[in-house]
Amino acid sequence: MTPTPKKHVFFDLDGTLVDTRAAVVGCYTRVFREKLNSDFPPAHFPVADLFAMRPAEVFAVVAPDRIDELHAAYRDAYPLCTGLVKVFDGIRDLIFALVRDGRQPSVVTNKGLERTLIDLGVAGIAPETFAVIVTAEDTVDRKPHPAPILLGLKRAGAHAAEAIYVGDGPQDILAARAASMEMVAVSYGFYDRTMLQPHRPDTLVDSVEALSAALGIIQTAGTQS
Template sequence: MTLTTRHHILFDLDGTLVDTRAAVVECYTRVFRNKLDSAFPPKDFPVADLFAMRPAEVFAVVAPDRVEELHAAYRDTYPQCTALVKVFAGIRDMILELVDAGRQVSVVTNKGLERTLIDLGVAGIPPETFTTIVTAEDTVERKPHPAPILLGLSRANGKVEDAAYVGDGPQDILAARAAGMPAIAVTYGFYDRTILETHAPDVIVDSPAALAAALGVDAASAKGAAE
């Protein structure tokens, strides 16, 4: 499989381009403390699962009668936590090199548009860098359903055979496979290699530098840590 010539590269956001783990956990912690008078994470609720779920889905599990209230509190609180958002080292350079090479880069995330734009701003990656950005508001379905990825590809006027999807979680691998394109899994995000290998991605990489190499761009400064 040749990924270096694929024209359309679609990316997950959290755990792939930006490290939002600390910001998300802090936001939930504040909402749980201030609104539910309880600790976060709740018992028997793996933190890793949060990054595959929308906030409303999380609140539907822990307080199904207060979803709207808690989701609103989450939206209001998240901007206060953005100092904790980091961009993975080398990611900005990789994205810019892909664009400079004439390739189309897009974001497809389960996250809402407002928080997506906040994260990209903190990361120093202008939204207009991307051909399109697909967020939670754009499809009823979320990954692992292929609809968000296919919408992003359609907006970019791309074809499945000329595209690949990059993500850090099982839901990303499953969505890419269902969409009919190669899945590139990164282990520097929220899921470890063992979990990702269980879902058999087409390619698995351990750092932004390795990701850049897999995509055929020279991002020698990419080292894997968050900036």
């Protein structure tokens, strides 16, 4: 891929900007033990699917008669797990470099707003750094449906041709394609190359450094974590 000069760069959150695997699993583990008196994950539940699902969807599978109660417990537990959230090395530098270059980074995530703001706080990136933040509350449909990305484009006043989407999962690739947007998939997040390649992203990179290069940003030595 030739480095893109596109002004609008839309990012997924989990697995792209921040590594929340341990925090998410920690929250579910707490809720399952305290509310369901069971271990997490259940034997029949593939953990790989976990990061593409909203908590309410997870609880609809395991306890459909207690969705609201368990979802509330998950929201209460998440702030207790923020010590497990990590920002990927070089991400802050990349976001700030885009802003310095006069470009507009945004976030489009399936995650709820409250937990998105918690994660950005841990990452040390102020929400106002982003031109647009689209979260689970903003659309009925979630990725892989294009609705969240299309809403992000609308709020940013951008056309798909002048934007690019960055994400770490098959759902991100499919959503970007359905929105007619160029897409960069990253394999350093929740999904490896073998899970991403079959969906044919426009570009597939294995590190934040390679992502920066794909976006036309040259990372300097000594990036922060």
